[in-house]
Amino acid sequence: MDGLTMYFGNYQHFVHQAAWGWMIAVYLFLGGLGGSMGALSSYFYLIRKEKHPLLFGLSTLLGIGLVNFGGIFLLIHMLKPWFAFFVWTHPTSWIFWGASFIMIYTIAGAVWGLSLISSSINFPFSQKLKTLNPSLVDKLGYISGIMGLLTAVYTGLLLSTAPAITLWSNPGLPVLFMVSALSTATAYFMLVSPSHIAHENEKLDIALLALEIIIISAFFNYLFISSAAGKYIISKMLSSIGFMGFFVILGLITPFILEIYAIKKHSKSLVILASILVLMGGFLLRFYILKFGYYTYPW
Amino acid sequence: MEKVIPKWVFVVDLNSCVGCNACMAACAQENQTPYWSNKWRTKVEQLEIGEFPEAKRVFFPHLCMQCQNTPCYYACPTGATYKTEEGIVLVNHERCIGCEACVIACPYGARYPYESDDVDECEKLYGEEARHTTPHIDKCTWCYHRLKEGLEPACVETCPTNCRMFGDLNVDSYVSRLVLEGKAIPLSPQLGTEPKVFYVTSKETPVGVVSHHLNEPPYKQTI
Numbered sequence: 001m002d003g004l005t006m007y008f009g010n011y012q013h014f015v016h017q018a019a020w021g022w023m024i025a026v027y028l029f030l031g032g033l034g035g036s037m038g039a040l041s042s043y044f045y046l047i048r049k050e051k052h053p054l055l056f057g058l059s060t061l062l063g064i065g066l067v068n069f070g071g072i073f074l075l076i077h078m079l080k081p082w083f084a085f086f087v088w089t090h091p092t093s094w095i096f097w098g099a100s101f102i103m104i105y106t107i108a109g110a111v112w113g114l115s116l117i118s119s120s121i122n123f124p125f126s127q128k129l130k131t132l133n134p135s136l137v138d139k140l141g142y143i144s145g146i147m148g149l150l151t152a153v154y155t156g157l158l159l160s161t162a163p164a165i166t167l168w169s170n171p172g173l174p175v176l177f178m179v180s181a182l183s184t185a186t187a188y189f190m191l192v193s194p195s196h197i198a199h200e201n202e203k204l205d206i207a208l209l210a211l212e213i214i215i216i217s218a219f220f221n222y223l224f225i226s227s228a229a230g231k232y233i234i235s236k237m238l239s240s241i242g243f244m245g246f247f248v249i250l251g252l253i254t255p256f257i258l259e260i261y262a263i264k265k266h267s268k269s270l271v272i273l274a275s276i277l278v279l280m281g282g283f284l285l286r287f288y289i290l291k292f293g294y295y296t297y298p299w
Numbered sequence: 300m301e302k303v304i305p306k307w308v309f310v311v312d313l314n315s316c317v318g319c320n321a322c323m324a325a326c327a328q329e330n331q332t333p334y335w336s337n338k339w340r341t342k343v344e345q346l347e348i349g350e351f352p353e354a355k356r357v358f359f360p361h362l363c364m365q366c367q368n369t370p371c372y373y374a375c376p377t378g379a380t381y382k383t384e385e386g387i388v389l390v391n392h393e394r395c396i397g398c399e400a401c402v403i404a405c406p407y408g409a410r411y412p413y414e415s416d417d418v419d420e421c422e423k424l425y426g427e428e429a430r431h432t433t434p435h436i437d438k439c440t441w442c443y444h445r446l447k448e449g450l451e452p453a454c455v456e457t458c459p460t461n462c463r464m465f466g467d468l469n470v471d472s473y474v475s476r477l478v479l480e481g482k483a484i485p486l487s488p489q490l491g492t493e494p495k496v497f498y499v500t501s502k503e504t505p506v507g508v509v510s511h512h513l514n515e516p517p518y519k520q521t522i
Contacts, residue, residue, distance in 0.1 A: 013344075015408070019399040079397020079412060079434035086377035086396055095376035095400055161374050163490045164406030297408060298486045299344050299359040 013297040014232050017165060017290075023073040025287040028155040030070025031102075032181030033188070033282060035151030037063030038109050040185045040201075042145025045116070046138060050197055057116025059189070060109045060144060067102055067151060094161060098154040105147035112140040152181035155286075164295045166229040170222065173289070176215045183208040184282035187255075187275040202259050202271060205278065209256040216252065229296040236292055243288045251281020305385055306468035308475070309441065309452075310483045311360050313501040316462040318343055318358035322454035329442060329453035331430055333417040340409075340439035341454055357501075360462065362454070363388065363409040363439035364486065364494030371438075374404035379435070386495070387443050395435035402436060406490050413437040441465075 041056040041063070050056070075081040087099045111129075115137045118126040156174030163169050186205040190198045223230035223237075237243050255274040262270035326341050327334040341362035348355050365388055372380045372388060379395035382388050402410045413421075415434050422429045431437070442452035450456070455465045466474030477483040483497035 017403060019402045019412075074398070077398070079395070079414060079436075081396070083377075083394075083396045086379075086394060087398075090376050090378040092373040093376035093400060094374075095398060099376070158400075159403075161370065161400070162403045162406075163370055163492065164487070165403070293403075295406070295408065296487075299346070299361060 013299055014229060014294045015297055017162075017293040017295060020077075020290055020293070022287060022290075023077050025283065025290050027070045027073040027077075028158075028177070028286040028290075029184075029283045030066045030073075031098075031155045032152045032177055032286075033184045033279075034063040034066030034068075034070065035101075035105065035148040035155075036181040036185030037066070037188060038105060038148030039145045039152065040182070040189060041113075042141045042148070044189075044197065044200075046141050046145070048200075052194070052197065053116035054120045055193060055197070057113040059192070060113035060148075061117070063148060063185075064106050064109045064113070068106060071102065094154060094158045098151065098158060101147050101150045101154055105144060105151055108140045108147060109144035112137060112144045115140075149178070153178045155181070159289070159293075162293070164297070165293045166227060166296060167219075167223070167233055167289065167292050167294070172215060172219060172222070176212070176219070177286075179208055179212050179215060180282050180285050183212060184279050187278035187282075190271050190275045198271065199263075202263055205274075206256065206259050206263070209252065209259070209278070213252060213256065216248070227296070229294060233292050233294055236294075237288075240288070242284070243292075247281055247284040247288055251277055251284050255281065303469060307365075307385060307387070307441065307446070307495065308466055308468055308478050309362070309365075309455075309496040310464040310466070310474050310477050310499065311496065312462050312464065312483075312499040313357075313359065314499060315460040316343065316358040316360055317460055318345055318356070319459065321457045321459060322360060322463060325453040325457035326439070326442075329445075330440070331421055331425055332437065333413060333420065333431075335420055336414075336417055338411045338413075338417070338437070340437065361407060361409075361486075362496065363441070364407050364492065364496045365441060367493035367495065368491055370404040370406065370492060371401035371410060374400040376400060383443065385446075387441055387446075388438070389440055389443060390436060390438060392431065392433055392435040397434055397436055399436065405438075406487055406492060407494070410436050410438045 038060045041060045044050040045053070045056040075084055078084065087093075087095050090096055114123075114125070115129045115132055118129040153174050156177030159168040160170065160173050167173075183205055186201040186208060189201040190205065193201060220234060220237075223234040255277040258270050258274040258277070261267070262274060320343055322341055323334075323339055323343060326332060327339065330340055332338060332340050341360065344359040344361065346357050346359065348357065365386060367386065369380075369382065369388055372382060376398065377394050377396055379391045380388060380401055381391065397412055399412065402412070413431050413435050418431055418434055421431045442450070445452060451465050455463045464474045464477075466472045468475045468478065477499060478497050483499045485494040485497055487494075
């Protein structure tokens with residue numbers, strides 16, 4: 001019996017959820033990263049007026065590719081993936097909304113992304129896309145960005161519907177996943193963007209990592225004071241080398257410090273190292289959130 | 300005459316469970332559950348508490364709580380999980396895609412995947428009588444097919460110590476009085492799921508959450 005423990009004279013039984021493992025972690029990670037790539041592309045191109053159509057068009061298309069590639073992991077996990085289209089039939093489920101966000105993001109983002117790159121790259125429909133009304137194309141860009149962001153938020157909402165899993169069933173998780181997803185997308189832009197956009201992303205990522213550190217600290221506080229299950233989970237987290245060493249220290253605090261240092265020293269190599277660590281941290285966060293998903297059973 | 304919809308409830312008396320597991324066997328036989336993969340619709344947990352010479356073994360039967368506020372129903376993206384007019388939560392095997400969102404959502408561990416291998420084994424064992432012909436998420440139905448015929452769930456009928464009891468709140472009975480007088484209480488009421496399985500607790504059974512609520516007023520029945 002895993003984790004039979006005693007608090008205040010009462011027994012509670014903590015059981016690790018075995019339904020969702022590393023494949024769902026990949027789905028959540030790629031959903032967050034890919035969605036946020038689209039959201040940030042729309043933000044930089046349409047709001048910040050950074051006129052790099054090729055960069056932001058390709059990034060949106062890559063983001064869509066990653067989200068849908070991640071979706072394959074969810075499909076593989078299902079018992080009957082060939083009936084997956086049924087997910088659009090029951091709106092009380094977050095999977096219904098997630099699938100809808102992804103579908104709209106894929107369609108709007110693909111048209112917007114292809115329109116942006118059509119001025120630089122020739123492909124079968126490029127001439128037709130050039131003739132599209134620019135106002136319509138911009139609207140698709142906004143829709144793509146919003147749906148990309150909602151896709152990232154959805155990955156947290158999906159887990160928050162398990163009332164007996166203390167770590168998941170709280171309003172902080174969707175916020176944590178959104179901030180982490182945006183952080184991994186800024187890490188991507190730090191790797192591939194021209195220097196001034198990379199610099200903008202560095203500043204943004206420092207803010208996002210600071211926010212993520214605050215949220216993770218708030219989670220620790222919540223788990224310490226919330227319940228017996230919270231105390232059990234935090235004891236597991238603090239004794240996990242993978243979580244504390246690879247996620248908290250290497251995937252969160254180290255890139256935060258490296259990026260502050262890189263901004264002062266204008267060091268590209270430090271930025272590359274920090275970006276890789278942020279991406280690694282993004283995946284590990286989701287992996288360990290699933291790993292520390294413990295049911296509290298009343299027997 | 301207006302049709303009266305039964306308000307079925309299930310009561311488990313923890314004082315009388317002896318851990319014989321006859322309920323699990325009866326359920327497996329009745330519902331073709333994949334016992335060969337150690338998956339059960341109902342289970343009797345065995346807890347060993349204390350140390351010699353004070354050591355004890357206690358038993359805790361559990362099954363689907365048929366919650367009034369149903370997390371698994373809300374989590375299901377395909378509508379495969381649905382409720383009958385009597386509030387029994389069922390799964391449409393054909394419709395279920397096996398995403399396991401309901402497994403994650405259930406606070407009582409009542410659901411499990413009936414995988415392709417299990418379907419193959421079921422068809423091998425039961426032949427044309429096999430009722431699990433496609434992979435799906437499976438759960439206890441309180442033997443709904445028997446209830447419709449006026450019979451009790453198989454586990455209730457089999458239980459040799461009357462630990463498992465079944466009744467209708469519309470009808471005055473020992474079972475309905477246990478529930479309405481607050482002598483039998485639900486598990487984890489703080490989750491707001493409003494389970495329809497109620498437990499008569501025992502001093503021997505270390506049910507943390509249940510014992511927290513022993514002195515609370517009778518459970519408000521909204522079903």
